[in-house]
Amino acid sequence: MSKSSRRLGAKAIAAIATPSLMFATGAAFAPLAAAQESEAPASEVVAPETPGDTSSEAPAEPPAETPAEETEAPSEETPADTDDNDSDADSSTPDTPAESTPSEDAPAEESEAPSEAPAETPAQPVEINRVPTITTSGPTSYPVGTNFDPIADLKPTANDPEDGDISQNIQVVSNNVNENSPGTYEVEFAVYDSFGNRASRFVTVTITGNGEENQAPSIKVNGPMSYPEGYDFSPIDLSVQATDPEDGDISDSLELLKNTVNPEVPGDYQVVYQATDSGGLTTKIFIPVTITPKKQINETPTITVNGPTTFPVGTPYSFDNLNATAYDPEDGDITDKIEQASSDVNPDEPGTYNVVLAVTDSDGARHETIVTVKYVPKMEKINAAPVIKGPEKVEIDQGADFSDPVEVLKAKAQDQEDGDITDEITVVSNDVDTDTPGNYRVVLKVTDSDGASTTKAVDVHVKPKDEAEDSSVNIFVAAVVNLHVGINFDDPVAVLHATASSAIDGNLTGSIKVVASDVNIEVAGTYHITLSVTASNGTKSEKTVEVVGQDKDDNGAPTKDEQQSDSSNDATAGHATQDKQQPAYRNLANTGASVIGIVVVGLALVGGGILLSRRRKQS
Structure with missing residues (x-):
């Protein structure tokens, strides 16, 4: 039976079986019956298979730089190839008109219109079920003596738009392959979906003899061959594919022989792959890979406004008043490149305005910032009065120079708005007569730039030439003090009953300090303590006191030496009082x-x- 006879028989069987299945599922019979009478039934898909080409997708475009391929022949001599395989593949195409054979990618029923129903029977809506498709991925050429299995070797798969993967339903309708005899053969696969639609596929299989030449495989690179510095490169990124004229897709046989790529260092590198077909022929491909340096990222400059942004109405506006500066990480200070992109400022009207400042660095990166500028109504200025600083009263000697009272009085003038205006001080009145001792008054005045003025009166006392000022400082304390061992000596000034005074400051007792002391009040003996006091005019006085620490006698009464010392203390105190004409002070309390x-x-x-x-x- 010829191939055409077998196919016509299959069509007849399908034409008979399909209406029965459709009737069982409740589908309308009339339109489908009419469709079965057409030249190409909707339930049949016939597509020839070209040896070595089992995929319906177009290969990816090759990379711009074509890697070099190197073919290595096995040690044995390979028989010469013939053109019989190609001619057999062409002759195996079914003798079916082109318009009645749907392609694998487009279901046949979408390209065929069902026959028009008879006028007396209105057409009913029919649910259109698309037919499945069959593809193969295995090689179609095998050497003589191969134990050929259509399902295992040709690897057919079936997919249905409604049912999905139905590969498990594929059947081998016919197989005339004789693996022991070189030649061209044909295998037919068929599958039915759940709706009863049938699809078939014819695959041409070539059995090569021992004397035929085996063709070497080829390798193609589908991925990019240039990557940026730092990219996590893997040879898988090259997407290498290997095909063989006899074995078909043999990408599984690809072997990575070399990979010199260092993605951290820019430069040119090489990746080498090798593919081997079932006949032992190998092909190498040397793939150039380039790692490009990272492009320097130019950072955008920044603008900083350092000046005021609020002005009284009427103040002339210039963006220079904003005192803006610009800095760029690469160029540094680019303040001179700042420009005013836009401004709606009206300095004569109160309000809030926007000023846009822009700056562009040497690489063209531009930055803009919006500055809010406010103009506020003018406020009445409150002028603070100046202040004159100086003494309230002074004493000068008779005959002293008082021609410049401001200088003699050391007067200073300060104004909140104008600052130091000492030069503006004037003498309003001055009745001082330095030749005549007595009390006088000087009145000073100062006026600021806004007319606010301040006056200050200073009392001046002119002293006679023979009036000697007593500036001495005196400490009053006994020269020798007897103390009992063990008393509290935490405050030596109080224990010693020391006092101090001066003619200028009066009582200075509270200012007495101990500047030296070797007193050990716990042990009997003779010690010394030095007291010091300083007056406000800087006059200083010091006095050293002899401190005698004595034990008590058995009856608790003072010893004879202590009594004599007490008398000496009283005499010393009385003498000091008489010399200074000061009130008598008690120097030491009687104890024991x-x-x-x-x-x-x-x-x-x-x-x-x-x-x-x-x-x-x-x-």
Whole structure:
């Protein structure tokens, strides 16, 4: 039976079986029956297979730089190839008119219009179910003696638009391959979807003899061959594909022989792949890979406004008043490139305005910033009065030069708006007569630029030439002080009853300081302590006191030396008072036995007085 006879028989079977299946599923029979009578049935897809080409997708465009291929022949001699395979493939195409054979990519029923139904029977709506498709991915050429299996070797798959993958339903309708005899053969696959639509595919299979030449495979690079610095490169990115005239797609046999790419360093590198077909022929491809340096990213400059943005109405406007500066990470200071892109400022009207400043660096990066400028109504200025700083009263010597009172009085003038205006001080009145001792007054005045003025009166005392000012400072304390061992000596000035005064400052007792001391109040002995005081005019006075620490006798009374020392203390204090004509000060409180004796005598006197009073009453 010829190929045409087998195909016509298959069409007849399909024409008979399809209406029955459609009737069982409840589909309308009349339109489909009419469709079956057409020249190309909707349920049949017949597409010839060209050896070595099992994919319906177009290959990707080759890269701009074509890698070099190198073909290596096996050690054995390969028989010469013939053109029989191509001619057999052409002759295996079914003898079906072109318009009745749908392509693999477009379902046949979408290109065919069903036959028009008879006039007396109105056409009913029919749900159109698309037919499945069959593709193969295995090689179509095998050497003689191969144990050929149509399903395992040709790897057919079937897909249906409604049912999805139905490869498990593929059947081998016919297979006339004789793997022991070189020649061209044909295998037919068929599949039915759940709606009963049938698709078939004819595949031409070539059995090559031992004397035929095996053709070497070819390798194609589909991916890019140039990558930026730092890119995480992998040879897989090259998307290398290998095909063989006899074996078809043999990408699985690709072997990576070399990869010198360092993505961190710009430069030219090489990747080498090798593919081997089932006949032992190998092909190498040397792929040039380029790592390009990263392009320097130019950073945008910035603008900073340092000046005021609020002005009183009437102030002339210039963007220079904003005191803007510009900085660029690459160019540095580019303030001189700042320009005013736009401005709606009206300096004569109060309001808020926008000024757009722009700057462009040497690489063309441009930055703009919007500055808000405010014009506010003028406010009445409140002028603060100036201040004159100087003494309230001074003393000058008789005959002193008082021709420049401001200089003699050391007067200064300060104004809040004008600053230092000492030069503006004038003498309003001055009745000082330095030749005549007495009290006088000088009145100073200063006026600021806005007319505010201030006056200051200073009292001046003119001293006679023979009036000597006593500027001495005196410390009053006993020269020798006797103390009992163990007393509290935390405040030496108080314990020593020391006082100080000056004619200028008066009482300076509170300013007395201990500047030196070797006193150990816990151990009997002779020590020294130095007191010091300084007056406001800088006059300083110091005095050293001898401190005698003594133990008490067995009765608790002061020793003889202590009594003598106490008398010496009183005499010294009295002498100091007489010399300075100052009130008498007590230098040291009596302590120990002397205090107890006084108490006892006092109590005795009180007791005697009470007894005497009672006796008088009784008498």
